[in-house]
Amino acid sequence: MNDKNASRSPVAEKPQDERTPSAAESQWEEKVLKPNLAKSPERATEFTTTSGFPIRRLYTEADLPNWNPDRDLGYPGQPPYTRGIHPTMHRGRLWTMRQFAGFGTAEDTNQRFRYLLSQGQTGLSVAFDLPTLMGYDSDHPLSEGEVGKCGVAISSLADMEVLFDKIPMADVTTSMTINSPAAVIWAMYLAVAEQQGADWKQISGTLQNDILKEYIAQKEYIYPPEPSMRLVIDTFEFGTKHTPKFNTISISGYHIREAGSTAIQELAFTLRDGLEYVDWGIRRGLDVDEFGPRLSFFFNAHNDFFEEIAKYRAARRIWYKAMRERFDSKNPRTWALRFHTQTAGCSLTAQQPYNNVVRTAIQALAAVLGGTQSLHTNSLDEAWALPTEFAATLALRTQQIIAHESGVTNTADPLGGSYFVETLTNEVERGAWDYIEKIDALGGMVAAIERSYPQREIAEASYKYQLAVDSKEKIIVGVNDYITDEKPLEILQIDETVAQRQAVRLKKLRADRSQAEVDRRLAALRNAAQGKENMMPYIYEAVKVYATLGEICDALREVFGTYEEVAIT
Amino acid sequence: MPEKKIRVLIAKPGLDGHDRGAKIIARALRDAGMEVIYTGLRQTPEMIASAAVQEDVDVIGLSILSGAHNTLCPQLMDLLHKKGMDDVLVLLGGIIPEADIPALKKVGIAGIFLPGTSTQNIVSFVRAHIAQRG
Numbered sequence: 156m157n158d159k160n161a162s163r164s165p166v167a168e169k170p171q172d173e174r175t176p177s178a179a180e181s182q183w184e185e186k187v188l189k190p191n192l193a194k195s196p197e198r199a200t201e202f203t204t205t206s207g208f209p210i211r212r213l214y215t216e217a218d219l220p221n222w223n224p225d226r227d228l229g230y231p232g233q234p235p236y237t238r239g240i241h242p243t244m245h246r247g248r249l250w251t252m253r254q255f256a257g258f259g260t261a262e263d264t265n266q267r268f269r270y271l272l273s274q275g276q277t278g279l280s281v282a283f284d285l286p287t288l289m290g291y292d293s294d295h296p297l298s299e300g301e302v303g304k305c306g307v308a309i310s311s312l313a314d315m316e317v318l319f320d321k322i323p324m325a326d327v328t329t330s331m332t333i334n335s336p337a338a339v340i341w342a343m344y345l346a347v348a349e350q351q352g353a354d355w356k357q358i359s360g361t362l363q364n365d366i367l368k369e370y371i372a373q374k375e376y377i378y379p380p381e382p383s384m385r386l387v388i389d390t391f392e393f394g395t396k397h398t399p400k401f402n403t404i405s406i407s408g409y410h411i412r413e414a415g416s417t418a419i420q421e422l423a424f425t426l427r428d429g430l431e432y433v434d435w436g437i438r439r440g441l442d443v444d445e446f447g448p449r450l451s452f453f454f455n456a457h458n459d460f461f462e463e464i465a466k467y468r469a470a471r472r473i474w475y476k477a478m479r480e481r482f483d484s485k486n487p488r489t490w491a492l493r494f495h496t497q498t499a500g501c502s503l504t505a506q507q508p509y510n511n512v513v514r515t516a517i518q519a520l521a522a523v524l525g526g527t528q529s530l531h532t533n534s535l536d537e538a539w540a541l542p543t544e545f546a547a548t549l550a551l552r553t554q555q556i557i558a559h560e561s562g563v564t565n566t567a568d569p570l571g572g573s574y575f576v577e578t579l580t581n582e583v584e585r586g587a588w589d590y591i592e593k594i595d596a597l598g599g600m601v602a603a604i605e606r607s608y609p610q611r612e613i614a615e616a617s618y619k620y621q622l623a624v625d626s627k628e629k630i631i632v633g634v635n636d637y638i639t640d641e642k643p644l645e646i647l648q649i650d651e652t653v654a655q656r657q658a659v660r661l662k663k664l665r666a667d668r669s670q671a672e673v674d675r676r677l678a679a680l681r682n683a684a685q686g687k688e689n690m691m692p693y694i695y696e697a698v699k700v701y702a703t704l705g706e707i708c709d710a711l712r713e714v715f716g717t718y719e720e721v722a723i724t
Numbered sequence: 725m726p727e728k729k730i731r732v733l734i735a736k737p738g739l740d741g742h743d744r745g746a747k748i749i750a751r752a753l754r755d756a757g758m759e760v761i762y763t764g765l766r767q768t769p770e771m772i773a774s775a776a777v778q779e780d781v782d783v784i785g786l787s788i789l790s791g792a793h794n795t796l797c798p799q800l801m802d803l804l805h806k807k808g809m810d811d812v813l814v815l816l817g818g819i820i821p822e823a824d825i826p827a828l829k830k831v832g833i834a835g836i837f838l839p840g841t842s843t844q845n846i847v848s849f850v851r852a853h854i855a856q857r858g
Contacts, residue, residue, distance in 0.1 A: 285739035285790050297768070300795025301739050374741025374765055415744050501744070505839040538839045540791070540821050614747055621748050625842045634840040643822045649791065722764035724734070724750040 176217045188212075205459035205629075206417035207619070208582070214574035222577060227472075231567040234479075236471035237580065239526035240491040244567035245558075251529035252554045253330060253495065257282030257307035258541050259653045261317035264307040268322060270544065276551055279322070280330040280531060282306035283340070288375045290336040290708030293657035303653035305541065306332075310657065311703045313664050315343040316350070325353035330361040330405070330495070330529075335377040337364035338386050338691055339707050342698040345398070361402040361451055361495070364390055367428040368407050370604045370720065372414035372613060377708060380601045382715035386690065387432065388439045391446045393691035402451040404432060405495060411609075412455035413501045415617020418466045419583055421455060423590030424600075424609050426473055430591070431600040433482055443482045447489030451528075456518035457499040463518070464570060465579035467525030470494065473584055473591075496522035497531040505538040507633035508644050516553050523557055524570055530554055540646040610723050661703065668701040676700055677710045684714040730854050732783040735763040735772045737800065740790035745817055749785055752843035753850065758783075769796055773803035776812060782854055785846075786833075788818040793828065801831045813853050817841070 176184065202210045211218070229235055232242035241247055254276055257264045268279055283306040286298035292310040293302045302308050309315055319329075324347065333340045341362050348358050366383040369376045376383065387404065394403035408425035416424070429450060436446050454470065456463050474492035478484040498518035503511045512535050519532045532550040534542030542550070558564055570576040597603040604610070623629040630636045680693040690711075697707050734750040736743055743765060754760045761779050763772060776784055784804075788796065797816060804812060816828065817837040825836055835849050 285792075289739050291739075297739060297766075300792035301790055304791035305789075369741075374743060375739075413742075413744070415748075503839075539819065614751075617744055618748055618751055621752075621843060625844060631840070635842070646821055646823075648821075648823075720764065722762050724747050724754075724760070724762045 174217045175220065176215065180215050180217060204418070204462040205457055206419060206462060206616075207623075208417075208419070208462065208579075208586075214578050216574065218574055218578040219581075222581075224572070227581075228571055228577070234487075234490060235475045236491055237468050238568035238571050240471065240493060240528075242567075244526060245523070245564035246567070249558050249564065250523065250527050251278040251328070252276050252551060252558075253278040253280045253529045253531055254547060254551055255280040255282050255330075255332065255497065255531045256547065257284070258305075258647070258649055259303040259307065260656055261307060261309065261314045263303070263650075263653075265318055265320050265322070267544070267547075268318075271547070271551065272322070272327070274548060274551060275555065278328045278330065278529065281318070281332065283331075283333055284308045285375075286310075287340070287704060288333065288335070290339070290377050290704060290712075292661055292703050292705035293654060294661050295705055298654070302657055304649055308653060308657050309340065309343070310661055310705065311664055311701050312343045312346055312698050313660065313701060315340075315347050319344075319347050319351075323353075324348045324351050324358055328358075328360045330363070332363045334363055334366055334369050334373070334375055335383065336704060336708050337362050338390050338694050339698065339704055341390060342691070342695040343704075345695065346699050355398050357400060358398065359400040359402075361405050362390065363407060363453070364404045365407045365428065365453075367431060367600055367604065368410050368425070370718075371411055371424060371428075371609045372416075373410035374720070376718050376720075378711065378715040379718045380604065382684075382711075383718075384435050384601065386711075388435050388441075389689045389691045391432075391436050391449070392439065392441060392689055394449055395441065395446050399449075401449065403446075403449050405451045405453045406432065407453040409453050409455045409497050411613065412457060412499065414613050415501075415620060416613045417616050418457065418459070418462050419586035420590065420609075420612055420616060422466050422470055422473075422583065423587040423594075425452065425454070426470065426477070426587065427591045427594045427600050427603075429474065430477055430481065433478075434599065437482065443478070443484050444486035444489050447478065447482075447484060448486060452492055452494035454494050454496050454522075454527075455499050456496050456522040456525075458502050458514065458518065460517060460521050461576060461579055462583070463521040464525045465576060465583045467494070467496075467522070467527065468568075468576070468580045469584040469587060471526070472580070473587055477591075493528045495529040495531070496525075496527040498522070498533045500533055500537060503533060503535075503538045504631060504634050507639065507641060508535045508538065510633050511535040511538070512549060512553065515550065516557070519553055520557055520561070520563065523563055524568075526568065536644055536646050539644060541649070543645065543647045607721055607723055610720075614723055664701055664703070672700045673697070673702045673706070677702055677706060680707065681710050681714055684711055730758040730783060730850060731779065731781040732758050732760045732785060732850070733763065733772070733776050733779055733781040734760060734785045734787070735767050735775070736765045736787055737767050737769060737772060737796045738788060738790055738792040739766060740788060740792070741765055742789040743787070745789070746785075746787040748843065749787070749817065749846060752847060753785075756847040756851075758850070769800040769803055772800055773807055773809070776804065776809055777807050781812060782857075783813045783815065783850055786814065786816045786818075788816065788820075791819070793818065793820055794824055797828055797833055798831045801833070811857060813850065813857070815846070815849070817846075
C-alpha cells in the first residue's frame with residue numbers, strides 16, 4: 156500500500172470526555188438531573204454496549220461539536236455513504252431475503268431450496284458440509300461422521316447438477332459459503348450454469364472466498380496464506396473477465412464476531428482484510444475500479460441494537476475513505492460498500508429456544524436500519540441442530556414482517572441525525588481505524604495473522620465476554636437468569652445413510668468417467684499451480700470431466716502443502 | 725505440600741474449526757489452577773488418545789459443534805480403553821442434541837455440557853469427579 160496515503164482519515168469527533176455541554180444542558184444537569192439522581196440512583200455505575208463500549212446517559216449536540224452533516228452524513232447513494240448506498244434505499248427495493256441452507260445430500264438440499272423459493276425467499280445461500288469445506292470427498296476417511304451434517308455434501312459436478320436441478324440459475328442469485336476450495340465449487344456452479352444455458356455475463360451470486368477470516372476465526376483453511384491468496388486473486392481476475400455480475404468475494408466479519416470479537420474488532424479486521432485483497436489484486440496488475448465493484452461484505456448482527464447500526468454506518472464511511480485515499484479509486488461503485496447480514500448464531504440459546512425468535516427479530520431490525528443489502532435470519536433451534544422446516548419458515552417470516560409490517564422501510568436511514576447514533580458511528584469508526592493502523596504497522600493482514608495478532612485479540616475479547624456472563628454482569632435471559640424447566644425441542648435429524656449414499660454415488664462416478672481425461676487435466680492443473688498462470692481455467696476443465704473436489708484439492712495440496720496454525724489459548 | 729495439579733487435555737476432534745468454546749474452557753481450567761494442554765484443531769481420535777497417554781492426563785475435554793459426536797466419541801472411548809486409559813475423565817461440550825446424550829453417556833462420556841454452561845460449573849464438575857476418583 157502507498158505509505159503516503161495510509162495516514163489516518165479524518166474522523167470528525169473529539170473523544171467523549173472533551174465534550175462541552177450547552178448552557179441549557181448544564182442547567183438541566185444541575186436543576187433536573189442531580190436532584191433526581193440523589194433520590195433514585197441509576198441501575199449501574201457504568202453502562203456499556205455488548206462489546207463493552209461505554210455509553211453516556213444522554214447524547215446531545217455537545218457530543219457532535221465538529222460534526223458536519225454534509226461531510227460526515229451526506230445523502231443516501233452519495234459519499235460517504237453513511238446513510239446507505241442507494242438513493243431510495245428500501246423504498247426502491249427491499250433487501251434480498253437469503254436464508255442459508257444445506258444438509259444431507261444434494262437431493263435433500265435441492266428440495267429445501269425449492270421449498271424456500273416457493274415461500275417467497277428471493278435468493279439462495281448454500282451451506283456446505285465440513286468435508287466439502289475442507290476439500291475432502293464424502294468417502295475420505297477424515298469425512299467419517301461429518302458427511303451432510305452441517306451442510307450439503309458436494310464432491311463433484313454430478314452433486315452440483317442435482318443441487319440446482321429445476322432452479323433457474325439465470326434468474327436466481329446464489330451465495331455460496333465456501334472458502335479454501337471456493338475456486339473449485341465456483342467452477343462446478345459455472346459448469347451447471349453452462350449446462351442450463353445461462354449466460355455467464357448475466358448470472359449473479361456471491362462466492363464467500365474469504366480465506367483471511369479463515370485463518371483469523373473460522374479455521375477452515377487448507378493451504379498456507381500465500382497460495383491461498385493467489386487462488387482468491389485468480390477468481391477476481393477470472394470473474395472480471397467472464398462473470399462481470401458475480402461477486403467473487405464476500406469479505407466476512409460474521410465468523411470473526413462468532414469467534415468472540417467485539418463489534419469494533421469485527422469491523423476493523425474485516426475491512427483490513429478487504430484492503431489486503433485490494434492490495435493483492437493491484438499487485439497482480441488488476442485495476443481497482445474493475446474488480447473493486449465486485450467485492451462484497453458480510454457482517455454479523457449481534458444483540459446490541461445501536462452498536463450494530465453504528466457498525467454498518469461506519470463500515471460504509473471507512474470503506475469509502477479507504478478506497479479514495481489509499482487506492483485512488485475513481486469509480487463510485489468501488490467506493491460503495493455492499494453487505495449481507497446474518498443474525499448472530501452465537502447469541503442463540505439452547506435454553507428456552509423460542510426466545511431466539513425475539514433475539515433474531517431485534518438483530519434483523521438492526522441490520523435493516525443499518526441499510527443491509529441482504530439478510531439471513533437464524534432459526535430458533537440452531538443451538539441444537541440444523542433448522543427444521545418449521546423453524547426455517549418462521550425465520551423467513553420474521554424478515555417479511557419487518558419488510559411489510561413494521562414501517563421501517565419507508566425512509567432511508569431513519570436514525571440518521573440522532574445524537575446517539577451519530578456519536579456511536581463516529582466512535583466505532585475511530586476504534587476501527589486504530590486497529591486498521593495497528594495492522595498496517597505489522598505489515599498487513601497476512602503478516603498480522605502469521606503473528607496471531609487478530610486471533611489473540613479475539614480470544615481475549617471472547618474470554619472477557621464469557622466471564623461477564625458467568626458473573627451475571629451480563630444477563631442472558633433463560634441462561635443465567637429467568638431460568639425455567641423445559642421440554643426438549645423437536646429438531647432435525649440428519650439421516651445417517653447420507654455418507655453411504657454419497658460413497659455409492661462417488662464409486663459410480665469414478666467408474667463411469669474417463670480416468671485418462673481426469674488424470675490429464677489434473678496434471679495440467681498441477682503444472683499451472685507450479686507456475687504463475689491463473690488456475691481457474693484449469694480447475695474448470697478438471698471439474699467438467701468430473702474430477703472430484705477431493706482430487707482437485709489434493710492436486711493443489713501436492714504443490715502448495717497445507718497450513719497448520721499456532722494454537723493460542 | 726502442594727496438591728498435585730489436575731492435568732487436562734482439551735481437544736478438537738473432527739474437521740470442525742469452531743474453537744471459541746475449546747479456548748474458553750482451556751483458559752478457565754488453567755485459571756482454576758489446572759494444567760491444560762490444548763491439541764489444536766482437527767485431531768483424529770487416534771491423535772487424541774495418544775496425546776492423552778503421552779501427557780498422562782486426568783481429564784479429556786472434547787469440543788464438537790459439527791454433529792460428528794456420535795461417530796467420534798465412541799471411537800475415542802474405544803481407543804482409550806485399548807490403551808488402558810479407562811480412568812481418564814472424558815467430557816464433551818458443543819452442539820449436542822438431547823436425544824444423543826444417553827448413548828454418549830453409555831460409551832463412557834462422563835459429562836456433557838451444552839451451550840450456556842458456565843465455566844464455574846465445568847471447573848466444579850472436574851474437581852468433584854477427580855477428587856472422587858482419588
